[in-house]
Amino acid sequence: MFSGRRIALCFAVQELKAQLRGSQLWTFLGSFVHDDLPGVIRVANDLAVDFGEVLGTNATVVKADWKSTASSKLFRPVIIIGTVGRSTLIDGLVASKKLDTTALASKWESFSYQVIRNPWDGQGAAFVISGSDLRGSVFGAYDVAEKIEGPPSVKYRRIFLNDESPGLTSWGHAKFKDSQYSSPFITDFYKRIFELVLRMKGNHVWPAMWSSMFYLDDAKNGPTATEYGISMGTSHHEPMARVDKEQSRFLKGSWDWKSNKAGVQSFMQEGANRSKDWSTIYTLGMRGSGDAASATLTAAALEEVIAWQQSALTKALGKPLSQTPQAWVLYKYDNRGNIHRIPIGNEPNRSGGSRMYYHFDYVGDPQLPTAHFTALTWDRESFQAVDSTKAWLTDWGARQLGEAVAEATSNIMTTYGKLTARMKYKDLSRTPFYFNTVKLNNQEWVGFFEMVFHPVLAGKTIFEIYTKVAIGSKYVNEHRTSANQLAKEVQTAFSADSSITKRYRTLLNGKWDKILSQNHIGYNNWQEPGSQTLPKLSYTTSAAKNALMGVTAQGSTASFPTTAQIYTRDNGTYSYKITSSASYINITNSQGKLTAPGGPSDARSLITVDWASAPSGSSTATLTITNTDSPTAVATVTVPLENEAIPSDFKGHVEYASAVSIEAEHFSPPPASSPEYMIGHVLVYPFHTFTAASAVTLTVYLSPSENANPNSTNKYSFSVDGASLATVQPVPVGDGSKQPAGWAEAVIQNAYVSKQSLGRLEKGKHELRLWLLEPTMVVTKVVVDVGGLKSSLMGPPESVWVV
Structure with a gap:
């Protein structure tokens, strides 16, 4: 069981044996009319409906304060939701010594659950959800549990609606009314987004921005976010709470600090003035127009920009700058998941701290990765074990689809992630290198199809298209008539892709129609292709005479x-x-x-x-x-x-097809007599060769991690048969203006492939020792080539392992 799992709806409180069963529905009692926040009233209604989804009848929501409630007799147990210092019910229970909220004092987004007897005369029991602040009350309502929850691991947990067109935008046009600026992202849309973010224990949103303007598309968007307890922000190139599309519509003059400083300042000041009453984290700094580089923004100019922006915030908000959340978002990694730089030394201790801007998902079904990363940022301590992600996946499968298929779901999505990471869909246009049934009811099947079966089935179809195209090209060179059959199968798979998308879009009477409208076949760079384009097919004609x-x-x-x-x-x-x-x-x-x-x-x-x-x-x-x-x-x-016989005392991998290929996890522990035995960071790989060779090569497959630590580059050391250590830096040091040499190949292959000469090796037993010298490095495979090894995307399959 995943250690970080929380109980969503609790029907039994162990301490007082207060039971909820049958028709004995609990009454929700909220003191939110005059003295608590609208967001708490809203979440009380959400939770009442949630109980109805489970028990068949919605719970009752009663709005009251301490004075009116203390004289009432509801006869049934009640659930009280309130914020410390804002709810007279909570404060009244504290004052009467019935409730203890000292553990919540001055805490961020924290909450507690307590069952108390006789909260007032005539009332038998109450289950009390106390929040330290608005979001604490909201999270407490969404996550009923039996203990005090401390602050989350990450203070601000953002969801960015990035690259929202065409999928989300097309779906939005079909489901919501367009704004006066032709955007579907109005308050009715964002209410659903905010609720989803809060249910996943997020608290910060960057809105859709390709063709939208959050604050202008609907005047209620800003205050609604604050009502829900959501802090808004804008992306890394949209400072002062004004989005990119506002620049082209409303900025007077060009987006250039040097030539149009007054115009840019006026534009930015309006963003601060407009959002001053709402919960906002202000993006500072400046980029060129449309997130491009700027020819005039020097380091000195950026210092001037930020200094002015901070003075503008102080002027607009009327409070010390230290009380205003701000962020300067520097681009963080290579758009392939590999971090440019990590905080070092005392950088995290600066007044502004140090945070990470990281895309964990760009294109595709976001449900699973979003749920995973929000769980990780909420409670990272639950992810300390090596197998914690696998355990979390199993728990996710149980909660979404039931215990019966939880383990199978976890295995499917683990394998799916591994296979798609090896070669991204958008890279398949380059020459690439147990089915079981489950029984689910109709409602469960829809969820299974959307979150598990669709990505696997659709992904398999894309791989089938590109793999058969590549094999067909090889078959044409061999003059196989089956090349023509493969071309037909590619066309069939191409048609099947459309059918799979249609199947998704028509589920639940078209609930998610148009959400999968993005073209995804025919990529040749990061941008989506203009149309679904079938790869070039290969055909063969008659062979030479008498060559059947x-x-x-x-x-x-x-x-x-x-x-x-x-x-x-x-x-x-x-x-x-x-x-x-x-x-x-x-x-x-x-x-x-x-x-x-x-x-x-x-x-x-x-x-x-x-x-x-x-x-x-x-x-x-x-x-x-x-x-x-x-x-x-x-x-x-x-x-x-x-x-050739292998020595009876040998344990390790043996030569196969002119090479010894070893998956990284199949190392042997060093013997107790080894000086590295107590160090524990050396990987030992015994191997046996049948061939004596004078030009042997060691190939180490490493994750495509960059030199993220500016004070220490990625390096590894190795030794074969006790020879002197050799230290290798597989990733060159860049100047910061471009990716290091070899990066383009590494991110497509999902590995830096480091080759080192071992010189001559006699046939027989050998031992490779490998040290990874930086924590950002991951080794996935090592290969010893004794001559004649053919090139391949992921190296040869693992050699026989004698144990």
């Missing part, structure tokens, strides 16, 4: 089991037969008939070796593939063999 049979073989020395593929190179039918020169070579599908068109036009034969009968040392055998309908059509395949 085609044969390819896979593998190299010691790479068994391996395969031979027999196929048609023209329309027609022929029979084939495979024979071996050695009795210890075993062949599946050793004979058959192939036909094109209509098929099957391809056959795959698995080749294995009876090593006990094979000769020791190096040898070869020959496979003969014959077109039995045309005996002169013969192909031969030479099978090289290496049959």
Whole structure:
């Protein structure tokens, strides 16, 4: 069970055995008419409806204060929600010594739950939710639990509606009325966003801004955010609570501090004046127009800009600058998830602190990643264990879809994330390299399809398109007639993609219609393609005369089991037969008939070796593939063999296909006698080679992390067979104006691939020791190439591991 899980609706309080069952609904009693905040009244109604969703009948909400309530007799248990210092009910219970809220004093967004007997004469019991502030009361109502909750791990937890067009914008146009500026993002839309953010325990929102103006699209947007307890802000290039589209509509003159200082100042001052009564975190600084670089904004100019902005805030808000939340948002990473720089030394202790602006999700279904990261920022202590994310996923699956499918859901989404991280969908236009059933009712199935099955099914279809395009190109070079069939299958998958999207958009009578309207096939850069574009398909025509049979073989020395593929190179039918020169070579599908068109036009034969009968040392055998309908059509395949015994005391990975490939987690602990035994940061990889080679290469696959610590670059050290340590810096130091050399390849491959020469290695047992010298580094695989290793996206599959 995930340790950070919270109970959403509690029906039994252990301390006083106060039970809620059957028709005994609790009454919600809120003192919010005159002395608490509208946001608390709103959340009381939300919680009353929530109880109705579970119990069948909504709870009753009664608005009252301490004076009127103390003389009433409601006869049933009540739930009281209130903010300390704002609710006379809460304060009255404190004054009468019935309620203790000292643990909430001066706390940020904190809340407590207590069951008390006889809150006033004639009232038997009350379940009291006390909040230290507005959001504390709101979070307490949304997260009923049986203990005092401390402050969240991260103070401001922002959701940014970024890149909202076309998906969210098109959906918004279909569901809400447009503003006078043709934006669908009005108060009715944002109420739902604010409620969702609060339910996930967020508290800060950057609004949609591509074609929208939050404060102008609906005059109620600003005050509604404050009523809900949401702090608003604007993105990194939109200072002083004014969005980009306001510049093009209302700024007098150009967006240039040097040539139009007065115009820019007036524009910014209006943003502060307009938002002064609402909860706002003000973005400071300045960028060029449209988030572009500026030719005139020097460091000195930026200092002047920020100094003026802070004086403008003091003037507009009428309070000390130290009481006004501000943020200067410097771009944070490479848009691929790799951080440019982390805070160092005493930087987090500055008055402004140090925070991280990080996109955890750009395009795609955001439900799962948003839920995960808000849970992480709320209580990071729950994510300390190595398997905490897996445990959280299982818990998420249980809450969303039920315990019966929780583990399966976790496994599906873990595998999905791993596969999509290897090659992003938008990079698939480059040449890329157990099904089980579940029983769910209709309501559960909709949620399962939206959050689990759709991303997997749609993702599988995209990979199918690009993978079959790449394989088809290879088949054309081999003159396989099945290349034409693959082209048809790509077209079928392309059509299936549209059907999958339509299926999503028509769920629940079109509730999410148009939300998946973004084009996603045909990427060649970060921007979405203008249309759904099918990749270039490859076809083959007739082969040379008398060339009906085609044969390819896979593998190299010691790479068994391996395969031979027999196929048609023209329309027609022929029979084939495979024979071996050695009795210890075993062949599946050793004979058959192939036909094109209509098929099957391809056959795959698995080749294995009876090593006990094979000769020791190096040898070869020959496979003969014959077109039995045309005996002169013969192909031969030479099978090289290496049959060398592995020492009985060896434990580790052994050479396979001219290389030793090891997944990083399959290391061996250093022996107790080793000087590194107590240090614990060395990774030890024993390996065995069958080949003596004079130009051996070590390849280390590392996560594409950048040199985020300006005082210490990413480095690793290694040693083979006790040789002197070699230290490597895989990522060059950049000058800050551009990405380091090799970055473009690394982020597509999702790895920096570091190759180092080991010189000569004799055949036999060896040991690699690897040290990662920075905490930002992650190793995923190591490969020792003894000669002839072919290039591939993720390196060769893992070699045999003898344990």
